[in-house]
Structure formats: structure tokens, C-alpha cells
Amino acid sequence: MSVTRHIDEAKQQVTVKIDGRFDFAQHKAFRDSYRDIPPGSKSYIVDMATTSYLDSSALGMLLLLREHAGGNNAAVTLRGCGEDVRRVLKIANFEKLFNLE
16 A cells, blocks of 8 residues: 655646555555645646555545645546446545546
């Protein structure tokens, strides 16, 4: 379980990769992946291709990222979600708040 980030300055895009379980134990690492970036200045991709589990605290963390990225005008994409993760996101109606790929 790890959180890593890659910044593509040419695209003004931040990719945050979540490996393993995405739960409260990842809170600090996830927050640290974007908090030094000026609010609303970049688009975000959360790569969940290797995320095996997601709980309610992870949903809250995604909402905090969305707020940091610009709220209703935010460009946040959740990419590569497996079946179990996608099911949790759909139950929470996150397809209305985020781009799901």
C-alpha cells in the first residue's frame, strides 16, 4: 500500500497512484500528494488500477481532493478502477462528481 505522485507540467496534470488498500491509513500520504500544489491550478488523475479496496474514509479523501482541485469546476478523473472499487464509487454516486475511466 502506497501513494505516489507524478506531475506533468506540460499538461498541467497531477497523477496520484494508489497501490493496495485505500483507507484511512493512506490519509496523510494522499493529502501530501496534492496539498503543496496551488488550489485549482492543475487537473488530477487518480490511478486506481492497482487499488484493491476502498472505504468511506477514501471517499472522503477523494472529495477533499475534488474541493482542492476546484470543487464543481474540478477536473478529477478516477482511472482504472477494478470491479469492486467501481461498485463502491457507483453506490456513492461518485460518477456524478468525478470522471470515471
